């Protein structure tokens with residue numbers, strides 16, 4: 001079973017890896033975006049860790065809804081509302097249980113990813129964070145390690161795609177040949193799950 005502390009560890013692990021990889025995320029956002037993805041998420045997840053330390057929510061659902069709200073209010077740009085919606089909707093789907101099973105979490109995360117697709121209008125293959133998140137959710141039934149591998153593969157598979165959503169889509173065919181920054185940060189988010197689980 002996964003408790004509130006697991007979800008706090010997830011956010012802390014993600015904040016740490018986003019911090020380590022911020023320059024790379026921003027570099028990926030340079031040829032097909034506006035070179036701010038690393039700094040956007042660095043600011044956002046730092047604020048998430050701070051608010052979770054201050055408020056210490058007691059349930060998994062409360063941890064994720066608070067984290068999502070914090071991302072929405074601190075990250076400008078497309079990724080803030082999208083990641084914020086992901087975490088907030090996942091948290092809402094978890095309700096107010098003190099502990100949740102991995103299967104319940106997988107179902108809640110799928111609801112969160114569906115909300116992100118509804119908000120941003122992106123589908124798999126559009127060269128966005130969705131290309132890492134959907135494979136990760138599909139693999140989550142086989143464990144956090146499988147989800148991490150699926151997200152990393154999904155992020156790499158964005159390289160030959162042409163962007164159909166977000167800033168990169170303004171480039172048309174010139175977006176081909178670059179890995180999507182948001183899919184790359186989504187792989188870090190999913191890797192944080194395995195880290196929180198001690199894998």
Ligand code: ADP
Pocket residue numbers: 029033034036037040041076077078079080082116119120121122127128129130165166167180181182183
């Ligand atoms: P901005 O493009 O506003 O500067 P960021 O650089 O922080 O925001 O985030 C860019 C990432 O957001 C993209 O790499 C992509 O993965 C994701 N993204 C952008 N638009 C959408 C969308 N409509 N649906 C899903 N993901 C999106």
Ligand code: MG
Pocket residue numbers: 029033034035036037077
């Ligand atoms: Mg950007």
Ligand code: MG
Pocket residue numbers: 034036076077078
């Ligand atoms: Mg921007």
